[in-house]
Amino acid sequence: MTPNDAAHQATGEPAHAADTPSFWSFVPIGDYQVPGLPASGAIADAWASFRRLLRKVDQSSLQPARDEAKLRALSEVRLEHLAPPIDPTEPADALDAALYDWLETKSPEWPVRFVVGQPHAHPDLLHVWALRHGAAIIEPPTSEQILDGDLDWLDQWPVDGGPHRFWVLPQLAHCFLRDTDGLKLVRTLLARAEAGELGRGIIGCDSWAWAYLMHLWPVPHPGALTAQAFDGARLTRLLTHQIKRRPHRRVRFRNASTGRDILAVPSEDNELHPEIVRLASHCRGNPGTALTYWRRSLRTEPDEDMVETTEEPLTGEAFDEEDVWVSAGIDEPLLPSEADEDVALVLHALLIHDGLPAALLPRLLPLTHDGCLAILLRLQRARLVACRDGRCRVTVIGYASVRSLLAGRDYLTDGF
């Protein structure tokens, strides 16, 4: 990538629309623009929220909504072709572009740069970026180190002069705990890193942890970057870009209830379809959650998977068409509006720490061990929380509901 391309992408302008996916761009946090809805969509959403408010939900069950019955979900193989997960090299290219000046300058104004991302927006981005630049990846401290305020963890830092030019701390959210003993390490880390004592590096941070840390460490960070929101136009380009189709095959994504086209690839149609605008707005520009919702909404006729590869290759401009149905409703787990306060506390703690080991929850919250476990189990059954690799996190499909619940109750939310 040339500096020219980099400059284009840093300003959010398309550089090489043909070969570089320009829908990714990193901008200062203050420039993030949450996608809005046209008036009709906003009214429909408000009406849906009002109906949800009136609906009596059995609090004890927290059951998810029902799937559509007539159509079947796509097989994993087809999903991998039609909507594979985001390739982290693409946002890494955009991050390179946004950091171009900083990377090229020997004594930059800021020794560290912060990359703030919404939950599930671009996992593994900083690992890929670190590998690309030969940067040292800093593993987060253990919870014991955090609670002991063990500053030896900082002494092992690869400062300038070592084999690595940069270092990358992919997840700042895992370097603190919201406990009176759990803040010392992260404060020292931020103070030393921003003073340049740790050399040059990139610190990745979840947007919720960032919102909290800005109260602990209230220093302005004009250089902190985030991926610009995926509004309807960007999301359309992302979904189009994700499809791996065979030549001479047009894939048509059609609304399952109306039959109208939502997206066709390839297509000369540049129209923004309301379904995608609504999806972008619902996900507040988060590409990771939007792609997951998209994957979950794709449907097929019961016997369609079986006849997928039988056509002869066509020539010229003729296209063989493949229809994929898109479920009209968004299948997401809903929290009842009466969800009690303890549930909100647990969810908020999970988001602020980008997931937590279940055993730490009673230490951080004024709840008993059994109470925390019971709430976690309820949330897991409701598909709002999933526990993997020793950490319980809010799920991709539960994130929008959880954010909406916490925002509605005035808890601290991320700035996105």
Next chain:
Amino acid sequence: MNDTLPRTQIFREIDVITAIEIAAILVVAIALIMGMQRMLNWLGQRLYGQRRLTLLALVPLLRLLIGISAVILIVPLVIEPSLQNMVAVLGTVGIALGFALKDYASSLIAGVVAIGEKPYRNGDWVRIGEHYGEVIHVGMRTVELVTADDDRIAIPHNRLWNEAIVNSNDGKPRLQCIADFYLHPEHDAARVQSMLKDVALTSPYLHLDSPVTVIVNERPWGTHYRLKAYPVDSAQQFRFVSDLTVRGKALIRRQGMRFAATAAIPDSGGSTLA
């Protein structure tokens, strides 16, 4: 003939149809008031923060509007609508109420004033006299509070006239909470101040966008710290103060600081300055 003249000039003849009309207006007004109160209270329980308080504050206002509308509809059915008639009837009613039901009328009028001046609204946390609690109902004659001990207290509105009403949140979702800590005077006060700020920052109930302050006062028996912060929702105030106290106490103990357990009693015995 002469005896009936004033009555016919002021009051209309009330036939069966008029009586049914009046009854219908009363029934509809009462049904509207009850339905509105139930619906808004039910909705209010499902909302949080400012939206909840705004909705609940509408209840007494709407009830007053429905009541006034009912009176406006009923009065012309009973009285010939002229200025003299109105003054005569309302004046008579006013004098009767003033003498016979002075306190009741005073509370009713204070209830109307309360709707206008808003010294308390549904959802506010108020102290009236020795009672502190959440306003759950602003009625025609009384305001009802639920205290932290789950007691329901009805207080006549007429206490507005001559008593201070302390409103802790004044229609806003947040109110300031204070956790007190009493330490032995031998310690680093600046460090304790900083520690107590962290205590607030780590409480999950804290509204992070509101200020956190620590006030320090030196007393004869030790040092008094007042940790002031705001919970996310006013209903969390008691849990919030408890959480601050538990966290603060644990941290202070871990740091090896001593609490001011007993007040130092000045020696009043035989020692003299001389």
